[in-house]
Amino acid sequence: MTTTLRPTTPPTAKDPTRRYSLAGGLFYILTFAASIPAWVLIRTSVNDDLSFIPGHETQLLWAGIGDWVTAMTGVGAAVALYPVVKRQSQASAIGYVTTRLVEAAVIMVGVCALLAVVTLQQDVVGTPGSDPAAVTAVGQGLVAVRDWSFLFGPGFMATFNALMLGTLMYKSGLVPRVIPAVGLIGAPLLLAANLATYFGYNEQTSTLTMIATLPIAFWELGVGFYLTFKGFKPSPVTAGLTTVD
Numbered sequence: 475m476t477t478t479l480r481p482t483t484p485p486t487a488k489d490p491t492r493r494y495s496l497a498g499g500l501f502y503i504l505t506f507a508a509s510i511p512a513w514v515l516i517r518t519s520v521n522d523d524l525s526f527i528p529g530h531e532t533q534l535l536w537a538g539i540g541d542w543v544t545a546m547t548g549v550g551a552a553v554a555l556y557p558v559v560k561r562q563s564q565a566s567a568i569g570y571v572t573t574r575l576v577e578a579a580v581i582m583v584g585v586c587a588l589l590a591v592v593t594l595q596q597d598v599v600g601t602p603g604s605d606p607a608a609v610t611a612v613g614q615g616l617v618a619v620r621d622w623s624f625l626f627g628p629g630f631m632a633t634f635n636a637l638m639l640g641t642l643m644y645k646s647g648l649v650p651r652v653i654p655a656v657g658l659i660g661a662p663l664l665l666a667a668n669l670a671t672y673f674g675y676n677e678q679t680s681t682l683t684m685i686a687t688l689p690i691a692f693w694e695l696g697v698g699f700y701l702t703f704k705g706f707k708p709s710p711v712t713a714g715l716t717t718v719d
Contacts, residue, residue: 491712494558495701501551502698505544506691509628512540516588516620517679524614524621528599531592538585538592544628545578545585548635559639561711562646570638577631584623587616625678629668632690636661640693646711653696660689 515537519530526534552574560567591613598604640657643649667686670676676683706712 489705489712491558492705494554495705497554498551499698499701499703501547501554502694503702504547505551506695506698508540508543508547512537512544515540520617524617525610526591526595526613526617528595531595534588534592538588541581541585541588545581548574548581549578555639558648558706558712559642559646562642566638566642570635570642573631573634573638577627577635580623580627580631584620584627587619587623591616621678625668625671629671629678630665633661633665633668636664636690636693639697643697647709648706648711649697649700650707653693653700656689656696657693660686660693664690 515533519527519533519537521527549571552571556567556571559570594609594613594616598609599606636657640654640661643654644651644658663686664683667676667683671678671683
């Protein structure tokens with residue numbers, strides 16, 4: 475009896491970090507996809523004096539959902555990337571997760587303020603005994619809360635996010651170093667613009683703030699798209715993690 479030997483298929487090496495990079499990249503992209511429409515909806519629903527434009531309740535509801543998604547995807551990105559970037563520095567990786575959690579919490583304060591404006595318009599305006607001037611003043615105060623939450627959430631915390639994750643990515647070489655380098659350069663620029671806003675020398679929607687935001691936007695979009703479509707670059711950080719099927 476003759477035994478025929480069949481060629482065996484060589485085992486396929488798999489990258490166990492790919493699911494982390496894909497999740498982290500998608501969460502970064504979703505953060506942009508949710509935050510920009512939310513910002514536009516809010517700006518078109520509020521006057522320059524922070525008073526609400528009647529009839530835009532639905533826009534504010536959608537803006538609230540957009541900000542909520544922004545908060546959740548920010549935390550999701552940090553959680554997804556943590557198992558890999560902690561191999562570079564666990565302390566910095568924990569710091570990055572923490573800054574994302576703080577950012578999300580502050581954003582949610584703004585979401586609640588927006589939804590409170592909607593409640594005022596739907597349940598208070600036009601009811602017997604309501605004072606239109608008082609309702610307007612309360613609404614302006616709630617919009618101001620949202621503006622401050624935007625400054626401290628996506629504003630100040632974005633700089634710390636960039637410093638934490640940008641340093642981890644630059645040192646580890648998990649992505650092309652030009653991407654985190656832009657974030658590390660942009661972080662102090664955005665911080666300076668936000669401090670100017672905090673002390674009343676600058677507006678959140680000013681040209682200065684928009685210019686200072688561009689490097690951070692490039693960094694976040696760059697790392698998001700790179701991780702989504704390319705994954706992590708070979709690095710000593712991921713050495714020895716490859717599995718075989």
